[in-house]
Structure formats: structure tokens, C-alpha cells
Amino acid sequence: TLFRSDRLIQRAAGHSHPQFHTPHSAARTSGTSQDTMAAQYTITYFPVRGRTEYIRYLLADQGCEWKEEVVPLNEWHEGKCELRKTAVFGQVPRFTDGDFILFQSNAILRYLGRKHDLYGKNDKEAALIDMVNDGVEDLRMKYLRFFFHEWETGKEKYLEELPNQLRPFERLVSQNPSGFLMGSNISFADYSLLDLLQNHLIVAPDCLKDFPHLQAYKDKMEARPKLKAYLESEAHKNRPIHPTRKV
């Protein structure tokens, strides 16, 4: 195997984060397909929301269970993690479904999108979902650059530009009769957009004031019962956006 999970457990033993836990009981599977119930999902990542929290939103909302493997940031940066050498592009998150190992957060989203019928009803809807997810990802990249690398110097400019960046999503949601970002039903892109909006509201609490459809969209997503339960869980609330900065 590429990865020795036992070694990670030993290294992480000194940390307060639990190495393995199943999420809040409200996220237990109920009436899901045989395929879903047989799935053994694991997310391996740093103890931050980063590029994984929207994957958790998808899993929780779809009634899936999953395990967490925490990668301590200091060990990663000190080169003590075997995974850093074996990961295909030297990065986390890593996702496993039984023996199947996958990297790259959007590849993970798309894999789960296919598995859980969150990828549109035909090839054209799938393409449009890809398109809007890539748009969400473009804004996420800008946000991550600002948030992690330009927090002091870039804040004014980022917030000034933010309405122009959010406007396309306001337009998309307002034009879609289903109320989701794209297509006739919820897609993997919706979990990604929700996470993006939440992160921006923390940085700029009034950033949706001129975007009523995005505000309604966020409220509607967060009201979905299984997702709501996850959002209220300790697992979610205890996972910070930034490893050290209190935002």
C-alpha cells in the first residue's frame, strides 16, 4: 500500500484531535443504497477546513459515514509524514473508498458526485456543473491566496473586488428554477459554493447584502436536515478555518 496508517496513528497520538471518529449520529446512513452503505470512506487532511470541509458537507448531507485521519501540520512541514512523499502530487487531502485511493479535492468531489447522483441528469448538465464548480474553485483560489498570504496587505483590495466576484453566482442561482447553483437538482458544486460563501461571510459579514438569492441559497442549503446536523456538530465547529489565527 502507499500509506502506512499505523505510523500516522502513532505520530498523532500526542495530539488532542481524535485520530479516528465517526461523525455526529445524525449523519448515520438510513435507507441508502447498498453501494453507499458498503462504502468505507476516509478523509486524510490537516486539522483545518481548507479543501475538505465541502467534501464533508456532501457526505453528511448524503447520509454517509466516514473516518478522519488527521495530519499534524508541524509534522508535515518538518517532512516527517510518509504521505508527503507518496502522495501523487505531494499534497493532501487524500481520500479513500476501501482500497481505492484518490487525491485532489475536486477529483474527490467529482468521484462522490458520480457515486451519489450529484452530477446532473445528462452530459450537458454535467458539463455545466463542471463549469460552475470551476468558477467556484477560481474564487476559492483567490480567497485562499488572500486569506493565507495577503491577510494584512491585500484585504482592502480583496473586499473591494469581492462583489464582482460574487455577482456571477448570484446571477446563476437567480436564473435557476431549482434554486441550486446549476441543474435540476443539488450537485457537488453546491457543497463547494456553500463552503465558499460561509468563508467569505466570516471575513466580510455583509458581503451578501446585495445578493438576496445567494443569501436565500445559503439559508436553504444550511436548512437541509442532515447538513444542518453536521454544521451543528462538534466535529465541524471544532475544525478551524485557520490553524492559528482567530477569525
Added chain:
Amino acid sequence: RRSSDLLADQGCEWKEEVVPLNEWHEGKCELRKTAVFGQVPRFTDGDFILFQSNAILRYLGRKHDLYGKNDKEAALIDMVNDGVEDLRMKYLRFFFHEWETGKEKYLEELPNQLRPFERLVSQNPSGFLMGSNISFADYSLLDLLQNHLIVAPDCLKDFPHLQAYKDKMEARPKLKAYLESEAHKNRPIHPTRKV
């Protein structure tokens, strides 16, 4: 360019609509206001309109059986394509915004960025980047390698599998014909800089 390579190699025909850069920057293009994220490329298949280069690649990937033979292969193809895209983003940032200031650092770091792709190709019996057959990600990687060779002609000297991969891709008859066409050769990498 990646979509053009894919289309040519798959024996498709397509039309080009050229957006003059000056008109775009001066705000004279209606498309800039109507495009979903205010960007090009735009791709149409009859009445169907699509933006975002990787969404276009994936759409063509599905249409032309270039997306693996099952969901797990598809996921792995997504994974490696996203890796290609990550390096493309670094390349574009360097090439268009840090050409003078960032060159030394970029070239120093480049082997570490290429090594994962050397490993992937060397480990894949089919000789393609991922999966048992050619995928949309191969056209993307080919383009990325070609661009890097222009900037650093010896960047594949320690990566024999990538060199062989590039040669094999470029030898595919329809793709070869396209790469030798005036249409391809007259389309520059940079709008003004002679590279």
C-alpha cells in the same frame, strides 16, 4: 490549445472565433459581459454553450470516450488533470506576470514539478498519463510540456519517460498533421513576446 489538439486527434472539425485582445481589454466585446464568469474560452456544440477550459475538456472527454473505462479511472484522470492544471497555473503566472523576476526560481523548481508526471507515465503500462487508453488529460499534459520546452529546452533531460511520451503523442497521425498545420503554427504562445 488543448481542446484543439483533442479535436484534431479525434478527427473532429471545428470553427474558430477570434477575440481581438485590444477589443477585449477596452471593454468592446459583448461576450465579456455575457460570459458566465466574464472570461473566454467559450465553446459551443450547436446550441450548447460552455465556458471554463477544463469543463470543455471534460465535456469532450465524455463525448469522445476519453474519460476512462469506469468511474474509478475517471476519478484518477480527474486527479491527474487537476495536477496538470496546478502546474499550468504556476506556469501562466510566471510566463505572463513574472517573466523577468521569477525565471530563475521557476526553472530551479521545475524538476520537482515535473517529477510526479514522469512517475505517473513510467508506472502506467499503457504509456498514457492515466488509465488504459488516451484521455483528455493527455492533451493537457502535452500542451504543458510543449510550453515548458520553449522556455527551458532541456527541462526533460532527466525525464526520459516524459520525453518518450511527448514524442509518442506528437506522432499520432491526426495530431501530427494538426501540429504541422499553419493554423497551429501561426497561433502564438504570447501575444507579443517572441519566445
